[in-house]
Structures are given as C-alpha cells and as structure tokens.
Amino acid sequence: MSTTTRQDREPRSAERDAVRSAERALARVLEEKGLRRSRQRDVVVRTFFGMGGHVAVDALLEQVRRADPRVGVATVYRTMKLLAEHGLAVPRDFGDGRARYEPATHRHAHSHDHLICTGCGTIVEFESHRIEALQHRVARRHGFEVERRRVELYGRCARCRGVEGNEETAA
Amino acid sequence: MSTTTRQDREPRSAERDAVRSAERALARVLEEKGLRRSRQRDVVVRTFFGMGGHVAVDALLEQVRRADPRVGVATVYRTMKLLAEHGLAVPRDFGDGRARYEPATHRHAHSHDHLICTGCGTIVEFESHRIEALQHRVARRHGFEVERRRVELYGRCARCRGVEGNEETAA
DNA sequence: GTTAGTGCAAAGACTTTGCACACCG
DNA sequence: CGGTGTGCAAAGTCTTTGCACTAAC
Numbered sequence: 001m002s003t004t005t006r007q008d009r010e011p012r013s014a015e016r017d018a019v020r021s022a023e024r025a026l027a028r029v030l031e032e033k034g035l036r037r038s039r040q041r042d043v044v045v046r047t048f049f050g051m052g053g054h055v056a057v058d059a060l061l062e063q064v065r066r067a068d069p070r071v072g073v074a075t076v077y078r079t080m081k082l083l084a085e086h087g088l089a090v091p092r093d094f095g096d097g098r099a100r101y102e103p104a105t106h107r108h109a110h111s112h113d114h115l116i117c118t119g120c121g122t123i124v125e126f127e128s129h130r131i132e133a134l135q136h137r138v139a140r141r142h143g144f145e146v147e148r149r150r151v152e153l154y155g156r157c158a159r160c161r162g163v164e165g166n167e168e169t170a171a
Numbered sequence: 172m173s174t175t176t177r178q179d180r181e182p183r184s185a186e187r188d189a190v191r192s193a194e195r196a197l198a199r200v201l202e203e204k205g206l207r208r209s210r211q212r213d214v215v216v217r218t219f220f221g222m223g224g225h226v227a228v229d230a231l232l233e234q235v236r237r238a239d240p241r242v243g244v245a246t247v248y249r250t251m252k253l254l255a256e257h258g259l260a261v262p263r264d265f266g267d268g269r270a271r272y273e274p275a276t277h278r279h280a281h282s283h284d285h286l287i288c289t290g291c292g293t294i295v296e297f298e299s300h301r302i303e304a305l306q307h308r309v310a311r312r313h314g315f316e317v318e319r320r321r322v323e324l325y326g327r328c329a330r331c332r333g334v335e336g337n338e339e340t341a342a
Numbered sequence: 343g344t345t346a347g348t349g350c351a352a353a354g355a356c357t358t359t360g361c362a363c364a365c366c367g
Numbered sequence: 368c369g370g371t372g373t374g375c376a377a378a379g380t381c382t383t384t385g386c387a388c389t390a391a392c
C-alpha cells in the first residue's frame with residue numbers, strides 16, 4: 001500500500017548527511033541573502049538536524065547548550081525562524097503550547113501525517129496518498145482548495161498498550 | 172457519499188434548542204456534583220451555545236460582556252473548563268494559540284474534521300467515514316490504537332478564491 | 343452561615359522584542 | 368569599521384491562580 005513510515009529517535013547515520021546537507025543549504029541561503037554566518041547558528045543548525053524530527057525549542061536549546069552553554073534562547077528562536085522562512089525547517093504545532101520544528105529534508109518533502117502516542121510521546125510519521133486524495137476531494141466539494149494539511153492521530157502505541165497503563169502510575 | 176457538513180455562522184433556530192438543552196444538561200451536572208448555579212454561568216452557557224461552533228474564548232468573553240459587562244475573564248475560562256470536563260463542550264486547538272470550544276451537541280457526537288479558510292477564517296465541518304476508516308487502518312498497521320483524531324485542512328474557500336486575494340490588501 | 347463562585351490582578355508558560363555590545367566580513 | 372547577530376532582560380500573549388469578597392443554598 002502507499003504508506004511509508006519513519007520512527008523518531010531511531011538512530012540513523014542518515015542524520016550525519018542531513019546535518020551536512022543542511023549546513024550547505026544554510027550557507028547558500030545566507031550568502032544569497034547577504035546574511036552572516038556565526039558560531040551560534042552553526043551550532044543550532046548542526047544540533048537541530050542531528051536530533052532528527054519534531055524537535056521542541058526547549059529541547060533543542062538544552063541540547064545546543066550542551067555544545068555551547070552561552071547560546072541564548074532568543075538565538076535559537078531566531079535561527080529556527082530563519083530556517084523555517086527559507087524552507088529548511090517546517091514548524092509544527094502539536095497543541096501542547098510549545099513550538100516544534102521538523103527538518104525539511106528530502107524525506108519530509110512530501111506532506112505527511114503523524115501518529116502520536118499518548119502514553120510515551122513517540123511520534124510516527126506516515127503518508128497515505130489515498131487519504132490525501134480523499135481529503136482533497138471532500139475539500140473541493142466544499143469549494144476549498146487545500147493549501148496545508150494537519151493530520152494528527154493520537155492513541156497508544158503497541159508497547160504502551162502492552163503494559164496496559166502501568167506506566168501511568170509509575171510516571 | 173458518506174460526508175456531512177455544517178457551516179459556521181449560518182443562523183439556525185436549532186441553536187435555540189441547543190441553548191435550552193445545554194442549560195438543562197448543565198443544571199443536571201451541577202446538581203449531581205453539588206455545584207452551584209450562578210448568573211455568570213448561565214450567561215456564559217447561553218452565549219456559548221447561542222454562538223454555535225468553534226468559539227474562541229476571547230470572542231466568547233466579548234459576547235458575554237455584551238449581556239453582562241461585569242463578567243471576568245477567569246469566569247469564562249473556568250466555566251468553559253467545567254463544561255469540557257462534563258462533556259458539554261469540546262476543546263479545540265487550531266494552533267493559533269487561542270483556546271476554542273465547540274458545543275458537544277448531538278451533531279458533534281461523531282468525530283469530524285475541519286476545513287479552515289486561510290482567507291476569511293470560515294470553518295466548515297465535514298465527516299468522512301472512508302477517511303476515518305483508512306486512518307484507523309494505517310494506525311493499526313503501526314500498532315497504534317487511535318483515541319483521538321485531529322484533522323484540519325487549511326486552504327481558501329470558493330468566495331476567497333473568487334476575489335483572488337483582493338481582501339488581503341483591504342484588510 | 344457555610345462554602346462555592348467571582349473579579350481582579352498577579353503569576354505562569356512560552357515567545358518575541360529592544361538595546362547595547364560582539365563579531366563577521 | 369559598518370552593520371548583522373547575540374545575549375539579556377523586558378515586554379507580549381494567552382491562560383491559570385491566589386485572595387478577599389459575594390452570593391447560592
């Protein structure tokens with residue numbers, strides 16, 4: 001069937017490539033715009049693309065500070081905004097009141113949806129052309145032309161259902 | 172096909188009924204819990220169910236104050252939370268950083284999705300069993316059991332596409 | 343009269359902004 | 368050196384909370 005997936009936190013050497021290509025892309029963007037490179041931007045970019053997927057700003061900051069404790073919050077926000085403006089990162093909002101970004105690497109070029117575990121927070125991506133086509137069809141029937149989709153399915157993953165709610169009390 | 176719809180702001184006398192049945196439901200809930208009725212709660216409930224659909228708290232407050240200017244923000248938040256806790260309202264988050272609630276009337280008993288116009292903000296609801304079934308299927312394939320869905324399709328409605336972006340400059 | 347409910351303003355959580363200094367080019 | 372980028376802290380948003388007061392029951 002026409003679905004593909006990708007797990008968060010799954011260690012992949014592809015991330016090294018992502019970091020490298022993102023750095024190159026950023027360098028190009030900065031040059032085009034006459035913007036400057038900086039130690040902080042490099043750290044943020046490297047860290048962000050090294051983390052791979054759905055990074056919340058506070059988590060990113062924490063990680064960035066591990067590499068360079070003197071980086072400020074504002075810089076992280078500003079850099080991520082910059083990345084987003086130039087299509088290198090995609091802002092995501094999962095409704096928990098925290099800004100998240102997702103790397104806009106090749107595997108994210110297509111619009112995709114999210115499965116989010118309400119137990120452990122694991123996020124799984126999937127893509128279904130069938131679903132997407134149906135949604136466009138319904139929208140068109142209502143006179144809408146879809147520009148952007150936001151599809152999140154919340155539920156419990158296999159592992160969390162396995163322990164049958166034990167970790168609730170443990171947490 | 173298996174989709175149903177409902178437009179926002181469309182004046183319907185059904186809303187009078189919604190208000191009445193919501194008031195009754197609230198009265199029952201309050202009595203069960205040994206909670207008190209109050210002038211403010213009545214106003215908020217009446218206003219909320221009278222507005223019909225996807226009400227942002229600030230808009231609700233404004234409207235409520237038209238009926239009773241002395242109602243405070245906190246009361247509106249508290250009342251809506253109460254309604255949500257007892258299943259009379261459903262919290263919605265469209266990612267604009269404002270709390271929204273939707274009446275949990277009979278027509279909202281089913282899970283449904285939203286079409287949101289990026290031009291004029293119009294929200295249209297739709298329901299598609301086909302799409303929902305497919306989503307459940309995909310989720311199950313990943314070991315997930317879906318508890319809650321969030322599907323929002325952003326785009327431009329027919330009217331906004333008609334004026335071809337003129338109102339952008341006007342706004 | 344108890345005690346829940348209210349209004350106000352203060353406190354929170356997160357993000358953005360203003361400003362002086364730092365540093366890239 | 369000129370101007371962009373940074374850090375800090377202040378300001379902004381939106382929502383929640385603490386507290387004295389009001390008002391249900």
